[in-house]
Amino acid sequence: MIKVALAGNPNSGKTTLFNGLTGSTAHVGNWPGVTVDKKEGVYKKCAEPISVVDLPGIYSLSPYTPEEVIARNYIIDEKPDCVINIVDATNLERNLYLSTQIMEIDVPFVIALNMMDAVEKKGDRIDAAKLEEKLGVPVVAISALKGAGLNVLMERVYKASKEKRVGKTVLESGALAHLIRDVKIALAGQGVENPLFHAVKLAEEDELEVKAHKDTVKMVEEFKDTFKDDTFGDDFEALIADARYKYISENFSSVVTKKDKEKFASTKSDKADRVLTHKIWGIPIFLLVLFAVFHLTFSEDFLYLGKIFGFASLEDLGVDTEAFGGQLLACFYDGAVFSPGVIINNLWNDIIVEYAFGWLIGLIEGSSMAGWAIGLINDGVIEGLKAVLSFLPPILTLFLFFSILEDSGYMARIAFILDRMFRKFGLSGRAFLPMIMGFGCSVPAMINTRTLADDKERAATIRVIPFFSCGAKLPILTAVAGAVVAYFSVGNADLITYGMYLLGIVTAILAVLFMRNTSLKGETPPFIMELPAYHAPQFKNLMIHLWDKTKHFVKKAFTIIVASTIVIWVLSHFSFTWAFLEDEQVNQSILAQLSMLVQPIFTPLGFGSQLGTYGWVFIVAAISGLIAKENVIATFATLAACLAAMAGSGVNLAGLDIEAEEGIDAVQAMISATGIGIPGLIAFIAFNMTTIPCFAAVGTAKAELMNNKSYKGTLIFWIVSSFLVASAVYTIGSWWWTAFIWAAAIALTTWCIISYNKRANEKLNDGKLK
Amino acid sequence: MPIVLAPVNTELRILRVIAEEKVKKHLENLGVVVNGTVTVLSSSGGAVVCKIKEGRVALDRDVSTKILVTPA
Numbered sequence: 001m002i003k004v005a006l007a008g009n010p011n012s013g014k015t016t017l018f019n020g021l022t023g024s025t026a027h028v029g030n031w032p033g034v035t036v037d038k039k040e041g042v043y044k045k046c047a048e049p050i051s052v053v054d055l056p057g058i059y060s061l062s063p064y065t066p067e068e069v070i071a072r073n074y075i076i077d078e079k080p081d082c083v084i085n086i087v088d089a090t091n092l093e094r095n096l097y098l099s100t101q102i103m104e105i106d107v108p109f110v111i112a113l114n115m116m117d118a119v120e121k122k123g124d125r126i127d128a129a130k131l132e133e134k135l136g137v138p139v140v141a142i143s144a145l146k147g148a149g150l151n152v153l154m155e156r157v158y159k160a161s162k163e164k165r166v167g168k169t170v171l172e173s174g175a176l177a178h179l180i181r182d183v184k185i186a187l188a189g190q191g192v193e194n195p196l197f198h199a200v201k202l203a204e205e206d207e208l209e210v211k212a213h214k215d216t217v218k219m220v221e222e223f224k225d226t227f228k229d230d231t232f233g234d235d236f237e238a239l240i241a242d243a244r245y246k247y248i249s250e251n252f253s254s255v256v257t258k259k260d261k262e263k264f265a266s267t268k269s270d271k272a273d274r275v276l277t278h279k280i281w282g283i284p285i286f287l288l289v290l291f292a293v294f295h296l297t298f299s300e301d302f303l304y305l306g307k308i309f310g311f312a313s314l315e316d317l318g319v320d321t322e323a324f325g326g327q328l329l330a331c332f333y334d335g336a337v338f339s340p341g342v343i344i345n346n347l348w349n350d351i352i353v354e355y356a357f358g359w360l361i362g363l364i365e366g367s368s369m370a371g372w373a374i375g376l377i378n379d380g381v382i383e384g385l386k387a388v389l390s391f392l393p394p395i396l397t398l399f400l401f402f403s404i405l406e407d408s409g410y411m412a413r414i415a416f417i418l419d420r421m422f423r424k425f426g427l428s429g430r431a432f433l434p435m436i437m438g439f440g441c442s443v444p445a446m447i448n449t450r451t452l453a454d455d456k457e458r459a460a461t462i463r464v465i466p467f468f469s470c471g472a473k474l475p476i477l478t479a480v481a482g483a484v485v486a487y488f489s490v491g492n493a494d495l496i497t498y499g500m501y502l503l504g505i506v507t508a509i510l511a512v513l514f515m516r517n518t519s520l521k522g523e524t525p526p527f528i529m530e531l532p533a534y535h536a537p538q539f540k541n542l543m544i545h546l547w548d549k550t551k552h553f554v555k556k557a558f559t560i561i562v563a564s565t566i567v568i569w570v571l572s573h574f575s576f577t578w579a580f581l582e583d584e585q586v587n588q589s590i591l592a593q594l595s596m597l598v599q600p601i602f603t604p605l606g607f608g609s610q611l612g613t614y615g616w617v618f619i620v621a622a623i624s625g626l627i628a629k630e631n632v633i634a635t636f637a638t639l640a641a642c643l644a645a646m647a648g649s650g651v652n653l654a655g656l657d658i659e660a661e662e663g664i665d666a667v668q669a670m671i672s673a674t675g676i677g678i679p680g681l682i683a684f685i686a687f688n689m690t691t692i693p694c695f696a697a698v699g700t701a702k703a704e705l706m707n708n709k710s711y712k713g714t715l716i717f718w719i720v721s722s723f724l725v726a727s728a729v730y731t732i733g734s735w736w737w738t739a740f741i742w743a744a745a746i747a748l749t750t751w752c753i754i755s756y757n758k759r760a761n762e763k764l765n766d767g768k769l770k
Numbered sequence: 771m772p773i774v775l776a777p778v779n780t781e782l783r784i785l786r787v788i789a790e791e792k793v794k795k796h797l798e799n800l801g802v803v804v805n806g807t808v809t810v811l812s813s814s815g816g817a818v819v820c821k822i823k824e825g826r827v828a829l830d831r832d833v834s835t836k837i838l839v840t841p842a
Binding site: 242279416528530531 | 779787789792793794795796797798799800801803804805806811812814815816817819822823824825826827828829830831832833
């Protein structure tokens, strides 16, 4: 099959072209060793099928970003039959800069001149035929958005792929022409492939080339000693960049005819930016957009219509919510109209998943299998799958909104306006979005960290994402806070909930500051970012994007997550003698026994040994939260029933409804069994918020970190931070004066880090001087 | 003068880029080359949005103090 690679600048319409060419044949993988998507597909409308690989968006072929290295290695090592270089016609000169580099490689090469419609709309004209003549490679005008010109493009690609092409350079007449020619001859003599490309890169003293051709680089160094340019000195790299741009503007600007002779005209996009990136209004507008996104995804009172008009609930209206019609109606409305995100979620979870899995569970229950096997399949595997699949709607809805922000070009502006604030914590503005997405769900948030260029910054961001308490942790907050208020009749449940959110954010900031000054030290990368022109997002692109995410998530749900769910289920339903236990006998399970064993470790956190015989329930609940945080409260309900069944536990369920969904009564039962106090309960929330997140998030973190050491470090980080935060909450809550000890400890740590770093810096500088 | 202090909506010529190698290279790829032209579209608290070639590029305060320009 003919192999074709698609290369071009970011925001040049590359993805749209790729989707247009390959349609449903596309699949996404990863480039080896890095988390950059590798997309491949097949174009079938030519005489032969053509496989298309989408290279990452790049500005040049120098090896400074992982994307550039990938694109460069692919073209040179994998030797595609042809390269399609997509060029944004509205920014021709800058885009041709990359073309002049690809031109130097001995590979057939076709230019797809994209966004010609936008150029014409402005009243400008670009002469594609003239450009083709000047460049000496085929140039085809296309519109990736409208799908125009794709067949012509691929016909020419097909033809070009059948012929050999020898690299050419635009640097033939410049000051370095001699050097490049000599190095090229030397490299060709050594049998190096693509001698021209390597010669130019060697002249630029490109890192990778200097390493690969240690002998030949001497030629460049010798030449450098004899050379001096008035403007650039001996900075060959700048000299070559300048020469490329000069050549482009001298030779190719004549193909553009501009309607406005005026040099500067501000576009609609610029006008929008005057408001959206405004000094004062930029941030409030962004907060409004963010609020809208979360409101549309999670609000159970769309536009607050229910509150404003005081709608009646379905029960008051006399609707039978047990019947199918009522259930369906309840997905859309119950005393308030739900937001689109919640409606999708309800339809998926209450109707599709509930009925499909309900049917499956009924089928298995009716079968003649052994009791433990039915339990394993139903409660272990199927319930686990249900728990994981229930995440799908909010993840996809959030993803959809964030993809819209990304596609429209607004995301780049958000990163820009927040950059100044984030720089203080040692992160760049781009880190904000993944963090805020964490309030919805950690999984899409962690995947979104791919927009961060620096690995250490990425690791730090991934680690603190779970501290931005996700939707599934909210039930723990409301249940425990509600129980505190109900049982001890103090405080305000909402206030406790908000306070815990705040605690998560503060922990995240402190943790980032700590990591960026110790284990994940590194300079915050400078913020240099292209702001693409605003445009309406493409429906087709959005859907393809969502479909990719769904496949990715479901695949994971059926492998690692199900496996972990089964392990936890087995541990909580078998005793050490491998006898099967009913739900109510959970106290005899391996999990409970192990929890009792580790109970002392949790003493400083307020829910350890001091709680006596039944203290282990909190530990079991926390461990079951590893599957999904919703389980924490569900486990309380199970355990409350189990404790009540045991004589002498002192649990009195009179007046309590432990099956109630909010879990407040179940937590109250726990409080009366263990005698835990308010500090212990708050510490329990804090522990669950900051400890290892659910398996779905852990699996994602593992995939995104790409390196095992960093992944293990992350697990340890979560454990340590949750112990520290929870014990701080417990001790300060129990004995207020311990706040001073914690403050002193933090101050001491800060001082140690600062002075250590200072000394390390001095040493480094000394070393440099010597 | 550094581009932070440059007047908006005026065409400027780039005199020097004093950034470290990697940053300089990235800027070159985006079209920030000595003797090239650039127009500042907006500037707030040190951060700058400018027009380079036909593209719009945002720079933080650190980077924008390192690009020296003069009115063209």
